[in-house]
Amino acid sequence: MNRFVVNVKSRPESVMNVGLLAQSLLAGITNGLTYALIGIGLAAIFKGSRVPNAMQGEFSVVGAIVVVLLLTGHGWPYWLAILCGGLSGAILGAFIEVAFIRYMIRNAAPEDSYLLLTIGIGLSISAAVLYFFGRESHLLPGFGSDNLYIILDAVVREHVIWLIAISILLTIGLRQFYRTTSVGLKMMAASIDPVGAASIGIDVTLMRTFTFMLGGALGAAAGILITPIIPVDYMIGLQLTLKGFAAAILGGLTNPLGAAIGGLVLGIIEAMAIVGVSSSYKDVITFSLLILIMIAMPQGLLGRAGRTGG
Structure with a gap:
C-alpha cells in the first residue's frame, strides 16, 4: 500500500x-454511472408502461438493505446475497405493478395520479426502512480486493473499476435485450401499441409486469453497486430518484441508452462544478446547466430519434 503514497509537496503545481x-x-464518471443505472431503470419502466416512477431510488435502498441483512446478519455468501438483493428489487417491482398500477389502469386513472402514487410508495418505503433499521448508514464490502490503482494520476479503488465495468455491461445488455430477445421485443410492442400487441397474442399486462420487474432489478443493482462507496440509509432513495430523473429526462425519458448518457453528463458536470466552484453549490450549478441544455435541446441529448430508441 505504501507504493501509492504520494509526496504532494515535491510535485509541481501543474501536476497536482x-x-x-x-x-x-x-x-x-463513477457518480454518473450510478445516476445512469437509476435513470435506465426509470426509463425502462416509463418506456414499457408510461408510468413516471418517482420511487426508483427506493429500489436501490431495498436491494442494498437486503444484501446487508443477508451478508452481515445471516452470514450468507456475498454472491448469493447480491443475487437475492437483485431479486428483491424485481419482486418489489412486480408487487407494485400487480397491487397498484394494474388496478389504476383498469379504472382509467389520470396520468398525474401515477406520479402521486409512486411518490407515496417511495415515502412509505423510506419510512419503513427508518422504522425497522433506524437512522444508521450501511456499507458493503467492495467487489474484488481492496487494492488501489493509479490511473492518469488519479487513485482508483478496485470496486470503482467493477462498478464502471458492470454498469457498461448492464447498459449494453439492456439495449440488446430490447432489440434481440423475444420478451424484449414483446415489451416494446406492448408499450408502443397495446391494442395492436394484444391483437397478435401478446399479453400486454404480463409485459407491463415484466417491465416493472426489470426496472426494480436495475434499481436494486444500482444500490448494491454504490453501497461499498456511499453509505445507504433511509433518506438516500429520494436523492437517487431526483438524479435518475434528471439523467433520464436529459437523455430522453423513453430511451434507456439515452438515460445512461444523461447520467454520465450529469455526473461529470457535477464533478467539474465541485472543482471549479464549491461542493456547496454543485446541485445549483448542475441543474442550472441542465436547464440550459434542455432549453437548447428540448428533445434530449440524442434528439427526437433518441427519445424512442432502445
Whole structure:
C-alpha cells in the first residue's frame, strides 16, 4: 500500500492540478454511472408502461438493505446475497405493478395520479426502512480486493473499476435485450401499441409486469453497486430518484441508452462544478446547466430519434 503514497509537496503545481482534474473526472464518471443505472431503470419502466416512477431510488435502498441483512446478519455468501438483493428489487417491482398500477389502469386513472402514487410508495418505503433499521448508514464490502490503482494520476479503488465495468455491461445488455430477445421485443410492442400487441397474442399486462420487474432489478443493482462507496440509509432513495430523473429526462425519458448518457453528463458536470466552484453549490450549478441544455435541446441529448430508441 505504501507504493501509492504520494509526496504532494515535491510535485509541481501543474501536476497536482492534473491529478485533481483526473480524480474529479473519475468521481464524476463513477457518480454518473450510478445516476445512469437509476435513470435506465426509470426509463425502462416509463418506456414499457408510461408510468413516471418517482420511487426508483427506493429500489436501490431495498436491494442494498437486503444484501446487508443477508451478508452481515445471516452470514450468507456475498454472491448469493447480491443475487437475492437483485431479486428483491424485481419482486418489489412486480408487487407494485400487480397491487397498484394494474388496478389504476383498469379504472382509467389520470396520468398525474401515477406520479402521486409512486411518490407515496417511495415515502412509505423510506419510512419503513427508518422504522425497522433506524437512522444508521450501511456499507458493503467492495467487489474484488481492496487494492488501489493509479490511473492518469488519479487513485482508483478496485470496486470503482467493477462498478464502471458492470454498469457498461448492464447498459449494453439492456439495449440488446430490447432489440434481440423475444420478451424484449414483446415489451416494446406492448408499450408502443397495446391494442395492436394484444391483437397478435401478446399479453400486454404480463409485459407491463415484466417491465416493472426489470426496472426494480436495475434499481436494486444500482444500490448494491454504490453501497461499498456511499453509505445507504433511509433518506438516500429520494436523492437517487431526483438524479435518475434528471439523467433520464436529459437523455430522453423513453430511451434507456439515452438515460445512461444523461447520467454520465450529469455526473461529470457535477464533478467539474465541485472543482471549479464549491461542493456547496454543485446541485445549483448542475441543474442550472441542465436547464440550459434542455432549453437548447428540448428533445434530449440524442434528439427526437433518441427519445424512442432502445
